[in-house]
Amino acid sequence: MKKNILKSDGVQAVIASLICVVLGVFVGYVILLIINPDGAFEAIVAVLKNFMTYSRPDSQLRYFGNTLVKTIPLILCSLSILFAYKAGLFNIGAAGQYCVGICASLYAALAWGWSWLPCLLLAVIVGGIYGSLVGLLKAYFNVNEVISGIMLNWIGLYLTNMILSAVKEEASPYTINIRTANPDALIPSLGLEQLFNNNQYITIAIPLAIIIAFIVYIILDKTRMGYEIKATGFNKDAAKYAGMAEKKNIIMTLVIAGSLAGMGAAFLYLTGFEQYIVTSSQVPSMGFNGIAAAFLGGLNPIGAIFSSFFIQHISSGGAYVDKSIYASQISDLIAAVIIYLCGFVFFMKVVMNNMIAKREANKAKTGKEGGEN
Amino acid sequence: MEDAYAVEMLHITKKFPGIIANDDVTLRLKKGEIHALLGENGAGKSTLMSVLFGLYQPEEGIIKKDGVEVKIKDPNDANALGIGMVHQHFKLVECFSVLDNIILGAEPLKKGFLDKATAKDKILDLSKRYGLEVEPDAIVEDITVGMQQRAEILKMLYRDNEILIFDEPTAVLTPQEIKELMMIMRNLKAEGKSILFISHKLNEIMEVADRCTVLRRGKYVGTVETKDTSMEELSAMMVGRDVNFHVEKKPAHIGDAVLKVSNLTVASKRHKNDAVKNVSFEVHAGEIVCIAGIDGNGQSELVYGLTGLEPIKSGKIEFLNEDVTKRSIRHKTEKGMAHIPEDRHKYGLVLDYTLADNFILQTYYQNTYSTKFGGFMKRDAIIKNAEKIIEKYDVRSSQGPNTIVRSMSGGNQQKAIIGREIDREPELLIAVQPTRGLDIGAIEYIHSQLVKQRDEGKAVLLISLELEEVLDVSDRILVMYEGEIVGELDPHTVSEEELGLYMAGAKRNEVKA
Ligand SMILES: Nc1ncnc2c1ncn2[C@@H]1O[C@H](COP(=O)(O)OP(=O)(O)OP(=O)(O)O)[C@@H](O)[C@H]1O
Numbered sequence: 001m002k003k004n005i006l007k008s009d010g011v012q013a014v015i016a017s018l019i020c021v022v023l024g025v026f027v028g029y030v031i032l033l034i035i036n037p038d039g040a041f042e043a044i045v046a047v048l049k050n051f052m053t054y055s056r057p058d059s060q061l062r063y064f065g066n067t068l069v070k071t072i073p074l075i076l077c078s079l080s081i082l083f084a085y086k087a088g089l090f091n092i093g094a095a096g097q098y099c100v101g102i103c104a105s106l107y108a109a110l111a112w113g114w115s116w117l118p119c120l121l122l123a124v125i126v127g128g129i130y131g132s133l134v135g136l137l138k139a140y141f142n143v144n145e146v147i148s149g150i151m152l153n154w155i156g157l158y159l160t161n162m163i164l165s166a167v168k169e170e171a172s173p174y175t176i177n178i179r180t181a182n183p184d185a186l187i188p189s190l191g192l193e194q195l196f197n198n199n200q201y202i203t204i205a206i207p208l209a210i211i212i213a214f215i216v217y218i219i220l221d222k223t224r225m226g227y228e229i230k231a232t233g234f235n236k237d238a239a240k241y242a243g244m245a246e247k248k249n250i251i252m253t254l255v256i257a258g259s260l261a262g263m264g265a266a267f268l269y270l271t272g273f274e275q276y277i278v279t280s281s282q283v284p285s286m287g288f289n290g291i292a293a294a295f296l297g298g299l300n301p302i303g304a305i306f307s308s309f310f311i312q313h314i315s316s317g318g319a320y321v322d323k324s325i326y327a328s329q330i331s332d333l334i335a336a337v338i339i340y341l342c343g344f345v346f347f348m349k350v351v352m353n354n355m356i357a358k359r360e361a362n363k364a365k366t367g368k369e370g371g372e373n
Numbered sequence: 374m375e376d377a378y379a380v381e382m383l384h385i386t387k388k389f390p391g392i393i394a395n396d397d398v399t400l401r402l403k404k405g406e407i408h409a410l411l412g413e414n415g416a417g418k419s420t421l422m423s424v425l426f427g428l429y430q431p432e433e434g435i436i437k438k439d440g441v442e443v444k445i446k447d448p449n450d451a452n453a454l455g456i457g458m459v460h461q462h463f464k465l466v467e468c469f470s471v472l473d474n475i476i477l478g479a480e481p482l483k484k485g486f487l488d489k490a491t492a493k494d495k496i497l498d499l500s501k502r503y504g505l506e507v508e509p510d511a512i513v514e515d516i517t518v519g520m521q522q523r524a525e526i527l528k529m530l531y532r533d534n535e536i537l538i539f540d541e542p543t544a545v546l547t548p549q550e551i552k553e554l555m556m557i558m559r560n561l562k563a564e565g566k567s568i569l570f571i572s573h574k575l576n577e578i579m580e581v582a583d584r585c586t587v588l589r590r591g592k593y594v595g596t597v598e599t600k601d602t603s604m605e606e607l608s609a610m611m612v613g614r615d616v617n618f619h620v621e622k623k624p625a626h627i628g629d630a631v632l633k634v635s636n637l638t639v640a641s642k643r644h645k646n647d648a649v650k651n652v653s654f655e656v657h658a659g660e661i662v663c664i665a666g667i668d669g670n671g672q673s674e675l676v677y678g679l680t681g682l683e684p685i686k687s688g689k690i691e692f693l694n695e696d697v698t699k700r701s702i703r704h705k706t707e708k709g710m711a712h713i714p715e716d717r718h719k720y721g722l723v724l725d726y727t728l729a730d731n732f733i734l735q736t737y738y739q740n741t742y743s744t745k746f747g748g749f750m751k752r753d754a755i756i757k758n759a760e761k762i763i764e765k766y767d768v769r770s771s772q773g774p775n776t777i778v779r780s781m782s783g784g785n786q787q788k789a790i791i792g793r794e795i796d797r798e799p800e801l802l803i804a805v806q807p808t809r810g811l812d813i814g815a816i817e818y819i820h821s822q823l824v825k826q827r828d829e830g831k832a833v834l835l836i837s838l839e840l841e842e843v844l845d846v847s848d849r850i851l852v853m854y855e856g857e858i859v860g861e862l863d864p865h866t867v868s869e870e871e872l873g874l875y876m877a878g879a880k881r882n883e884v885k886a
């Protein structure tokens with residue numbers, strides 16, 4: 001029997017993701033058309049071009065680097081989401097875990113003058129502890145992880161605002177610039193910046209994030225822990241029957257998910273690329289975009305690398321839309337529309353499968369009729 | 374005469390990756406007949422019925438309804454043609470009430486609003502008319518399997534379907550319920566409904582069906598009139614050899630107590646009373662003890678309490694001279710307790726895992742299957758283990774160890790669980806309805822395996838609703854009635870009638886613990 005490659009799961013996942021991307025861009029374009037048809041085409045092209053808007057290759061490289069720097073925390077957040085998702089948990093609390101990761105890494109760097117590695121580790125630990133709260137609530141009090149996650153997101157935001165106020169610049173709501181205050185806390189680059197036209201924000205966080213994605217892939221696919229987590233996610237009654245410790249697994253999964261999100265925060269803030277605004281009234285969107293990235297990547301850790309890049313590419317590209325034609329929020333709007341549609345990957349897969357089945361049924365019919373003639 | 378057929382499925386071929394589930398199968402259902410479909414586990418019965426119900430599109434072949442070719446693209450088409458189906462594994466929404474499940478997709482409206490009162494009346498009316506006792510307001514996850522099935526049947530009747538497909542309806546019913554179902558089916562037939570009926574139980578087919586079509590490994594073997602045939606002939610058509618209906622076994626050599634249960638009480642999830650009330654008994658090495666009883670008399674809860682799937686209220690459980698009352702499921706498993714669960718989809722299997730991964734559900738963490746350092750899964754060992762169990766227990770599937778269990782036939786899923794549990798050579802095997810849904814050849818094999826366990830000095834606790842199985846396989850019978858053990862009987866001397874009286878609660882004797 002010849003195999004239809006369209007039926008392979010991996011191929012389907014990739015195609016479904018691509019369809020979602022195209023659809024998202026199209027809907028984004030339609031929205032631009034509705035708002036103002038004059039600049040719509042240029043605007044959508046600008047979003048898609050992102051760093052390629054620049055004509056000089058060295059500028060392109062530099063801004064490509066910037067997109068990468070922001071892709072890294074997104075990869076980690078989407079890993080956090082998908083890891084928990086495999087265990088049947090929806091870690092919407094990733095945003096809060098990311099937030100306390102920012103808090104831990106920046107406070108350690110600025111208030112205590114720690115160097116980058118301990119700062120990074122602290123962010124991982126604090127993120128993990130924050131994730132464990134969701135886990136404990138779920139395991140021992142049967143509190144839905146989505147509800148406790150959302151509550152903890154807000155608590156995390158205001159805790160972070162409060163604590164980081166101690167290390168903010170005097171005249172602004174921004175935290176002190178690490179680059180001037182404590183250069184030791186910057187993640188080293190080991191010469192990587194030269195590949196990106198000396199973009200100073202390029203660090204070993206980039207290769208590290210990719211390595212982490214591979215490690216997550218291996219844990220999920222090849223190890224005992226992955227076996228247990230996925231079994232719990234697919235059928236928690238069977239996991240119980242098999243003697244797996246349900247409570248322990250829930251807590252452990254969320255600790256790991258939280259650590260990943262916390263690590264993501266450190267990977268961004270310990271480059272000095274951004275300073276935290278201690279008057280933020282919104283949980284950083286990184287954790288939420290991680291949800292879209294996780295689904296767009298087909299819930300596969302390797303897929304998450306690419307989907308995160310795409311989503312960040314679109315978000316960064318939004319900045320190049322002509323602000324004299326469109327309101328400045330347009331960039332966020334378009335990126336959000338595209339990201340939103342990226343969540344439809346699974347729906348797309350179902351649609352595709354139905355189409356394949358129909359086509360085959362038709363083919364079988366015509367094939368047979370042809371035979372009879 | 375062509376037009377006498379309600380449904381004709383002509384030369385149907387349905388392929389799945391790695392297997393041809395139906396290979397040029399033809400089935401003709403006459404109007405107003407009960408037509409049985411017989412075949413081994415994995416022969417393609419459910420697949421053929423799913424084609425008729427619009428769940429699968431065949432690669433080849435056509436379907437005619439009342440002599441006219443029809444296209445059935447999905448279950449809505451089937452429903453529009455008056456075709457209804459009760460699936461082998463029920464398709465009820467667990468957290469909905471029985472009533473909501475029955476009307477789902479066919480909700481009655483009155484001035485645009487849901488009219489549940491009318492629906493309830495209709496359901497109660499149907500339920501009375503056909504003797505299908507249900508509690509319309511009970512939540513599905515709280516009711517017995519038997520009642521879930523009655524809800525499924527009511528779902529078809531509620532939609533006024535005239536062609537009714539029953540995929541192994543009796544596998545989950547008690548003998549009494551089976552008798553009732555047979556009556557129901559005859560009534561339906563008398564009202565002109567046409568019925569397709571899948572069963573592995575030859576006596577049921579002989580009793581209720583007019584004709585029987587036999588499949589073997591996806592191929593059509595033949596169609597016979599039941600009045601012109603015998604159970605022997607049917608079983609030979611189905612498996613291609615003679616099947617032994619009775620279990621051969623030597624006298625038991627009874628050893629020390631393996632399981633000692635004292636004063637066990639388990640709460641019920643369904644009602645305020647306890648499901649298991651102060652029960653005490655022992656199971657010894659080298660014997661098969663059977664707990665008999667009508668479904669819903671506390672057997673399920675007893676097993677959940679023993680294995681640890683549900684908490685117990687009070688009492689003591691000793692296993693191999695250790696008090697395991699408060700020990701974990703894993704501890705008991707490691708010590709040698711195995712459990713073939715009643716609900717294979719809920720507890721027994723991770724349906725989205727491969728067969729190979731399901732075989733290591735309780736042992737994945739041991740050094741045989743994953744490395745001590747780093748916990749890497751040992752794929753080769755896992756596959757080899759799978760191949761061994763598949764071979765030994767004749768677990769049929771489309772892609773061997775790599776088959777996703779969800780795609781396997783019901784009977785083969787069950788064989789996979791049994792194989793996994795027995796293959797661990799447990800000291801105590803708790804088997805709840807182990808042969809439910811198996812074909813006669815497989816039942817024969819599983820029974821012989823249970824006897825082999827016992828002959829090797831292991832203990833077996835069998836929970837069965839089937840009198841024949843109870844009398845045939847066990848060395849000692851404990852009858853459960855309303856949460857209590859009301860009698861200890863010797864299968865060699867007790868008659869089926871007497872056992873029946875105990876099970877109905879009409880008779881009891883004092884049981885020594
Ligand atoms: N969706 C599917 N994908 C792949 N293979 C399938 C699928 N459904 C069924 N099969 C395969 O087709 C064969 C026939 O399965 P089917 O469920 O029709 O058997 P059956 O006769 O109903 O058996 P049982 O008595 O055990 O219920 C089996 O080998 C099964 O593994």
Ligand SMILES: [Mg+2]
Pocket residue numbers: 418419420461540782783784
């Ligand atoms: Mg079947």
